[in-house]
Structure formats: C-alpha cells, structure tokens
Amino acid sequence: KNEVEQSPQNLTAQEGEFITINCSYSVGISALHWLQQHPGGGIVSLFMLSSGKKKHGRLIATINIQEKHSSLHITASHPRDSAVYICAVGRGTDKLIFGTGTRLQVFP
Amino acid sequence: AAGVIQSPRHLIKEKRETATLKCYPIPRHDTVYWYQQGPGQDPQFLISFYEKMQSDKGSIPDRFSAQQFSDYHSELNMSSLELGDSALYFCASSKNEQFFGPGTRLTVL
Numbered sequence: 001k002n003e004v005e006q007s008p009q010n011l012t013a014q015e016g017e018f019i020t021i022n023c024s025y026s027v028g029i030s031a032l033h034w035l036q037q038h039p040g041g042g043i044v045s046l047f048m049l050s051s052g053k054k055k056h057g058r059l060i061a062t063i064n065i066q067e068k069h070s071s072l073h074i075t076a077s078h079p080r081d082s083a084v085y086i087c088a089v090g091r092g093t094d095k096l097i098f099g100t101g102t103r104l105q106v107f108p
Numbered sequence: 109a110a111g112v113i114q115s116p117r118h119l120i121k122e123k124r125e126t127a128t129l130k131c132y133p134i135p136r137h138d139t140v141y142w143y144q145q146g147p148g149q150d151p152q153f154l155i156s157f158y159e160k161m162q163s164d165k166g167s168i169p170d171r172f173s174a175q176q177f178s179d180y181h182s183e184l185n186m187s188s189l190e191l192g193d194s195a196l197y198f199c200a201s202s203k204n205e206q207f208f209g210p211g212t213r214l215t216v217l
Contacts, residue, residue: 031205042211043151043198086151095141095153095164096206 003027006087006099013106019074021102023087026068033096034061034072035086043086046072077106110134112201112209120215121189129184129212133201139163140182141206142174145196154197157182189216 004025013019023032034046047054047061049070054061058077063070074081087099113132121127133140142154144167153166157176168174171189176182180201186193198211 033206035208040213042196043208045208048205088151090206095156095166096143096151096200098151100150 002100003097004087004089004099006085006102008102009100011102011104013077013104015078015106015108017077017106019077019081019104019106021072021085021087021104023070023072023099024068025070025087025089025097027089027097028091029089030091031089032063032070033086033088033090034070035088037084037086037101039083046085074104079106079108082106112199112207114197114199114209114212116212117210118213118215120217122217123189123191125189125216127186127189127214129186129197129214131182131184131199131201131209133180133182133199134203134207137201137203137207138180139202140176140180141200141202142168142182142184143198143200145198145211146192147195149195151198154184186214191216 007022031050036044049063058075060073082105084101086101088096090096115130139158141156143151145151154168156164160176172186174184194216196211200206200208
C-alpha cells in the first residue's frame, strides 16, 4: 500500500462543474503539498498546508490532520484546469513522498 | 519573490554522453532536493543536500553524482546516459518547507 493515496486516478468534468480530488496518507507529516502539472510541463505548487484550509482563486485545499486526509476543490472548473494534480507529503526537511496523481480533463 | 531556478530547461543528449543539470535555490534556503519523473510516472526522490553535505539518498544510479556548492546551488552530473534517463528532473529548495523549480527536461536519443 502506498503511503500517499489519491482518488480518483482519472476525472472528467464538464466546464463549470465543482471538482474534488482526495488524498489520504499514512505517515506523520509536517506539511502537505498540492501540485499541478500540465502535459509535458513542470511542477507548479498550488498549496502547502499544515492545517485547516487555504483558498486561492477558484481553488480550495483542506486538510484534516487527525484523519490524515486532504481535499483539493476546484470551483467553476474550466478547460485550462485540465492537468495532473499531485498530492505530496513531507516531514520538515525530509524528502517528499508523492501520490500517484489525478488526471483531470475538463471539457467545454 | 525569487523562485528556484533550474538550467537548462531542456537538454538533448546522445546515449553514453554526459549531462550536468543545475539548480539555484531560493536565497537563504540551505537544503536542495533532486527528483526524477519519467514519462507517465510519479516523481522519484534522487538525492538531497543540507549545508553542502549529502543528507539523504534515494534511487540515484551510480552513474549519477551530485553536489551542493558554497553558494548553495547544486549540480546533478549524469554520465553514460541511457535512453531510460529521459525524464523531467526537478529540484526543490527548502529552509523549512520545499519549493519547486520548473524542471529540466532531458531527452536521451
């Protein structure tokens, strides 16, 4: 069993839909990252969370430390949101452990 | 704000050649991490440095070596390149938490 599990692995949506991607982890962490990667592109950091909730534009990320679970929400999804979304966890300055990613496609 | 800088952004090499990738951390960050992401694969940790000393080692081939210099930038040296080394190599720097560079896309022909 992977230390970081994401669901779903693949997700398709119509433009405007509300999207949720989930991440569960089994190790103790100091922070959880949500990352975005477009096809053939580099990694862009969306959020770094250690507790609670963060919002940036149409993106919202939440984390429940007790349940070892985080969610990434996209409101009013748009085709340009199509990308792979990766959850990664870390303990202080330790190397990150990555989830397998969720491939999102948003159709117009 | 300054971000993590990597160079080059794209690199094409022939089999058995060598390559050097560079990572410039955010100012005052003392830790650098290297990750490799093969086509369609999850990122894999290669190696990290803290205060110019290797701090952790992952699945880095013996053909690869890396170091962190006095100005805290890091270089990943890759020799006897193989087709399977084609990947996105990205680094991250950290003082407390990690920030990612844009990556170097290496293609080995």
